[in-house]
Amino acid sequence: MAGMFAGPQEMMGYSFNTAPTSASEPRQHSFYPYTDNGGSTLGISGADFTIMAGDTRSTSGYSINSRHVPKLFLIGGEGPKNKGARIVLSVVGFAADGDALKEKLDKEVKMYKYQHGKPMTVSACAQRLSHILYNKRFFPYYVHAILGGIDEEGKGALYSYDPVGSYEREQCRAAGAASSLIMPFLDNQVNFKNHHIPGSGEGHDLKPVVATPLPKETVIELVRDAFTSAVERHIEVGDGLQMMILTKDGVEEQLLPLKKD
């Protein structure tokens, strides 16, 4: 009986196909659906504020696409200009996926307000973003996202993500092309890694400095230093620095120049 289902290459066969032949096997695709648009982002949260920042250069290979393509987006609020928004999303990596992710999250945060009659909290928005990313687990949004806001207790909130939705609340995070240059600087200056109290002991007895939330002015200076340094050492970072300062009063946006070389 098994011979009756045999393919054309066997002796006893039929003049029609009973099983898929080699012609219908999947073909090798040469189209690669991702690219890297460079750039870097960073977020730092304080006691009652969060600062998000990103450079505005967009690259493909060694070419600069544009000197002003923002990577920071307001999420929620009213209308297409996101009036009164209290949450900021930063995305770095593949810009087209970043835009798609931003639009999806923005839409869902706005729908939440229509359906529940209250704005979404940052923690709820953070979890929703994780789900949106994980929903495309097997064809991911190729981006490193950072979400910033003010939590229900009025403290600065910062969440960072990997492309498939793993997330964590942190004090600070750098992402993108120059993340490996910026993150160690932040570890040292924000979380006081490798800071010790002088003369507090020898070797292992040396007491580490306990990290405390930094004032806003200090954090702004750190962000500017981080980016001016990254520009010197990474070719995909430069042109402009977009900063969003989130407080209980709302979001203040700043645009500062960076080196254009």
Next chain:
Amino acid sequence: MNHFPQAWGRPRDDIYGHYNSSYLQTANPTQHTQSPVVTGTSVVAIKYKDGVVIAADNLASYGSLARFTDVKRLRKFNSSTVLGFGGDVSDMQYLDRLLNDLDVKENYSHADDEASQLSANNLHTYLSKVMYKRRTDFNPLWNHILVAGISSESEPFLASVDLLGTTFSSPSLATGYGAHLAQPIMRKLVPDEEAVKGISKEQAVDVVKECMKVLFYRDARSMDGYSIAVISKEGIEIKENEKLENQSWQFAERIRGYGTQVN
């Protein structure tokens, strides 16, 4: 008795040999564009104080063969926008039909209402969604498109979208080889949005013509016949049969083995 009704009345393989049914096969996987075939090269565009200038040559290449020499790669959309297509020409023609349908639909809903016409930024958003959807389906439209026109805020608008759905906007833009050869020339004139306000139409047209010349000198897939369009609030001026002027091939004399000088 044979229990397969499909086999009844058909020639038996053991008597007549295997029936070659290859021409009947319909179960092949759907074919997607995996690489472009007939292609257009660079598109260049620059903003000036009242509008945008955009240009592309009239060549459609088949690999290194200059196959079609009268293909118009600039496309007008209503009275506010001109699109410049680089990349696959058949995908450009598909998008042209898609945009024609869109234009007809728009005219049915509000033909006499000037304010609610699709503006350049609306069209750019639409195209970017089409392009991103197609790349997500692994069936890309193999183009890099420049959208030049007047925005909803009556400002000059220039933005780009490519086969991956990547979008960006800048005072000057160029696709393909133009990104390497023409962009540095145009960026000298308009380094930022502030500089755009000091540029006249004549300056913009001159620099675009200069860029087309440089591209013809150095891009092997280019041609000296080109189209150029100027979009402003007053409307669209489009010239589709321009020729490059004041070419100077004197530099070629100095290239070893190029001209009369051998070795």
